[in-house]
Amino acid sequence: GPNYLRMLTLNPTGNSLDSVTVVSRSIGQAAQGLHVQNGEIHYVADGGIWGFQLGPDNTDQNSPLRKHVTLPTGGEHQAHAIRRGSDNNWYLIVGNDCDSMIKLQNTTSPVIPNPRAGMIWRFSDDWQKREVVAHGLRNAYDFDFNERGGFITYDSDGERDVSLPWYRPTRVFHMERGDDAGWITRSWKRANHDPTMPRVLAELGRGSPTGVKRASKSSLPERFHNGTFVLDWTFGRIIFVTDQGKTEIVAQPNNYSGFEVTDMKPVSDGR
Secondary structure: OOOOEEEEEEOOOOOOEEEEEEEEOOOOOOOOEEEEEOOEEEEEEOOEEEEEEOOOOOOOOOOOOEEEEEOOOOOOOOEEEEEEOOOOOEEEEEOOOOHHHHHHOOOOOOOOOOOOOEEEEEEOOOOOOEEEEEEEEOOOOOEEEOOOOOEEEEEOOOHHHOOOOOOOOOEEEEEOOOOEOOEEEOOEEOOOOOOOOOEEEEEOOOOOEEEEEEOOOOOOOHHHOOEEEEEEOOOOEEEEEEOOOOEEEEEOOOOOOOOOOOOOOOOOOOO
């Protein structure tokens, strides 16, 4: 949240917290992207991507804070989730208010020379090489990798156009390097059948896309294999979308309120 990062530790029953640790108060904005691995924390807030190493007390008190990249943060359509790929590169998804980031692209032969709207960026391990690898999104908050290195993401609809003929609902995309998801302007979004579009796995109507998590096969029922969980903040829905485009609502509150889901992670047994 604003002005803090906290670590919440569950007790063995999983029904209450054993402890709440304030990891850092160096942050100002609420982080919209957060990556934790091997005691190293990276977050997206305060005008950039920042990183620090947790100390023995699980705080940043004795660790220098490093700013890796300067970019727009804090807005509803600015920089969002950060992930690390199996290629050891960093990946960041941003909304359609990040045009100023285009000047960061520095590869000699970019796959997308003139990126547009919401983008997926790839940064090298040392943050020096920067390239847009997919674009044309409206405002997808999160994404995950499939087993072949493609991206699964859940993009926003054009809510101002609802009930009009050119309205496009929230959509789950399977995107590959170089793909364009078809958002041109507020009232100009390419249809699913356009030959330049990536594969549309599902249309999910109105909503506010948030978390995206590829399913693990280790201990889930077979119907949750080969697919992706996507989260909708507006209606509190957790939806599973198979690679063939079949959808199933896994969880949803009875009265559409009080369950504003934002993200999900597997626990140690893979669930």
